[in-house]
Amino acid sequence: MNYLVKIAAVASVSVIVGAAAQAQECQVSTTDPFDLTGSDIADIYDCIGDKMVEGYSKAGDMVAKNYRNWTVTGTRHGVAGAHGNRLLLTYANDIAVEQYLKFAEDGVVMPVGARLAKESIKINKKKNAAVVGPLFLMTKLEAGASPETADWLYGGLQPNGKPMQFKQAFCHDCHVNWEDQDFMAYPLEELRVGN
Numbered sequence: 001m002n003y004l005v006k007i008a009a010v011a012s013v014s015v016i017v018g019a020a021a022q023a024q025e026c027q028v029s030t031t032d033p034f035d036l037t038g039s040d041i042a043d044i045y046d047c048i049g050d051k052m053v054e055g056y057s058k059a060g061d062m063v064a065k066n067y068r069n070w071t072v073t074g075t076r077h078g079v080a081g082a083h084g085n086r087l088l089l090t091y092a093n094d095i096a097v098e099q100y101l102k103f104a105e106d107g108v109v110m111p112v113g114a115r116l117a118k119e120s121i122k123i124n125k126k127k128n129a130a131v132v133g134p135l136f137l138m139t140k141l142e143a144g145a146s147p148e149t150a151d152w153l154y155g156g157l158q159p160n161g162k163p164m165q166f167k168q169a170f171c172h173d174c175h176v177n178w179e180d181q182d183f184m185a186y187p188l189e190e191l192r193v194g195n
């Protein structure tokens with residue numbers, strides 16, 4: 001192999017490696033989450049959907065393994081602004097689902113054992129790619145278990161399956177805006193299942 005052919009061979013290997021890395025990366029056409037169309041979001045989800053559950057489940061968490069079998073409450077991921085401009089989609093467990101899907105605005109009381117799991121996708125501007133964000137969780141505890149959070153337990157798993165560390169107040173101080181809805185904010189109106 002002469003010198004030039006060798007260079008060409010090396011160059012084409014790096015092109016292939018680059019393409020493979022890109023294929024894994026879930027490239028996006030725009031890095032502003034608010035500019036993504038429904039079809040952009042469908043493409044992103046096709047690329048990243050399986051990786052999300054794989055990541056969340058890495059430490060063996062049972063909710064991570066199961067939440068996709070719960071009821072999905074949105075027609076697709078939405079960008080609400082809160083939760084770091086991520087693309088968000090919420091699942092409700094069997095105990096939560098009937099009440100949650102009413103998207104009621106007054107006098108809501110969720111039953112004990114209700115669980116909501118909200119998966120998230122982050123647009124990484126440097127990588128020009130969609131990456132897995134945390135799985136956010138809310139669990140309704142027994143009456144009196146946590147008066148300062150209206151008996152909600154906030155939790156989260158990082159994309160590698162490890163628990164997120166934060167103070168309960170960090171989440172609740174914002175969710176308190178939806179007190180009449182038992183502190184649930186619900187998906188964007190146009191993306192609610194059944195709307």
Ligand code: HEC
Pocket residue numbers: 078079080082083088089090116117118136137138154155156166170171172174175183184185186187188
């Ligand atoms: C700045 C405000 C804000 C903060 C802080 C916040 N949230 Fe939320 N949260 C929202 C909004 C708005 C929604 C609904 C948006 C959507 O899902 O499209 C939401 C939805 C949720 C949901 C789905 C159930 C529902 O409310 O409809 C869960 C679960 C959740 N948040 C968990 C958390 C956890 C855990 C934290 C803390 C780590 C947290 N949130 C911090 C604003 C906030």
